[in-house]
Amino acid sequence: xxxxxxxxxxxxxxxxxxxxxxxxxxxxxxxxxxxxxxxxxxxxxxxxxxxxxxxxxxxxxxxxxxxxxxxxxxxxxxxxxxxxxxxxxxxxxxxxxxxxxxxxxxxxxxxxxxxxxxxxxxxxxxxxxxxxxxxxxxx
Amino acid sequence: xxxxxxxxxxxxxxxxxxxxxxxxxxxxxxxxxxxxxxxxxxxxxxxxxxxxxxxxxxxxxxxxxxxxxxxxxxxxxxxxxxxxxxxxxxxxxxxxxxxxxxxxxxxxxxxxxxxxxxxxxxxxxxxxxxxxxxxxxxx
DNA sequence: TCACAAAGTAAGTCTGCTCTTACTTTAGCA
DNA sequence: TGCTAAAGTAAGAGCAGACTTACTTTGTGA
Numbered sequence: 001x002x003x004x005x006x007x008x009x010x011x012x013x014x015x016x017x018x019x020x021x022x023x024x025x026x027x028x029x030x031x032x033x034x035x036x037x038x039x040x041x042x043x044x045x046x047x048x049x050x051x052x053x054x055x056x057x058x059x060x061x062x063x064x065x066x067x068x069x070x071x072x073x074x075x076x077x078x079x080x081x082x083x084x085x086x087x088x089x090x091x092x093x094x095x096x097x098x099x100x101x102x103x104x105x106x107x108x109x110x111x112x113x114x115x116x117x118x119x120x121x122x123x124x125x126x127x128x129x130x131x132x133x134x135x136x137x138x139x
Numbered sequence: 140x141x142x143x144x145x146x147x148x149x150x151x152x153x154x155x156x157x158x159x160x161x162x163x164x165x166x167x168x169x170x171x172x173x174x175x176x177x178x179x180x181x182x183x184x185x186x187x188x189x190x191x192x193x194x195x196x197x198x199x200x201x202x203x204x205x206x207x208x209x210x211x212x213x214x215x216x217x218x219x220x221x222x223x224x225x226x227x228x229x230x231x232x233x234x235x236x237x238x239x240x241x242x243x244x245x246x247x248x249x250x251x252x253x254x255x256x257x258x259x260x261x262x263x264x265x266x267x268x269x270x271x272x273x274x275x276x277x278x
Numbered sequence: 279t280c281a282c283a284a285a286g287t288a289a290g291t292c293t294g295c296t297c298t299t300a301c302t303t304t305a306g307c308a
Numbered sequence: 309t310g311c312t313a314a315a316g317t318a319a320g321a322g323c324a325g326a327c328t329t330a331c332t333t334t335g336t337g338a
Contacts, residue, residue, distance in 0.1 A: 101244025
């Protein structure tokens with residue numbers, strides 16, 4: 001199983017891969033504000049579990065499993081962010097930080113309920129939209 | 140600083156202390172579904188940081204610091220539970236489990252916002268206050 | 279083309295949190 | 309009063325996730 005920390009690294013790699021063509025160890029380290037060796041061991045665990053691939057001295061690539069897992073984590077992150085920011089009025093930076101800490105505690109089922117709730121809030125008259133990932137903010 | 144895990148143990152000790160006059164290591168272990176030695180080392184960390192006191196072969200006692208910290212954690216837990224269960228309609232068991240995982244990610248400030256939100260939800264017409272029916276949250 | 283900076287790797291340490299196995303103390307009851 | 313079961317303690321191991329320090333590889337530009 002993927003630990004919360006490992007999922008954080010995976011999410012970071014995913015977001016970096018959306019705005020860069022390649023992702024390196026030191027990029028991930030910089031983004032997460034940890035050292036390169038720490039990141040390296042995290043990537044080692046992700047590789048062992050089949051979420052990423054990386055050749056010696058090469059770039060980091062998400063596997064299909066890694067990508068879908070990362071998308072799921074990020075989707076949950078986005079939904080919690082929406083709730084904290086749009087509904088509770090928490091400032092964007094705080095909402096992002098707290099969404100990051102909470103995103104691993106929410107099941108897919110509860111996330112779906114939260115999406116429904118948010119859609120009702122923004123369209124109380126019955127018209128709803130499908131909720132999806134909208135990558136934009138860092139984490 | 141108190142890790143999320145340590146806070147979980149503290150919360151368990153707090154809740155046990157509400158329904159029993161004394162709290163022992165094995166009670167905590169049973170409640171958290173871990174072994175006694177694991178619990179013992181967790182209590183060792185809490186003791187080192189001044190959250191609990193325990194004499195050799197004695198019962199576990201919360202310090203003032205420990206009690207107030209535990210109350211804060213539990214308050215957050217309860218608020219998240221209320222949202223998941225009462226607003227989203229998540230079943231009680233799932234809501235409790237997920238509140239447990241998310242409770243460490245929410246700041247006191249955001250928790251206060253969530254309390255306000257829930258109070259508005261239960262009294263949407265604005266007539267809530269004055270009568271004094273509002274559950275006065277500590278902070 | 280080759281020197282050097284940037285990126286990546288290796289080795290070793292520390293803490294937190296989990297376990298098992300084995301020992302000691304406490305407390306209840308026969 | 310003494311035995312025994314329950315509770316607590318000790319020692320030792322393993323993994324995750326963080327660090328530092330030191331080494332190797334890659335790639336770029338003078």
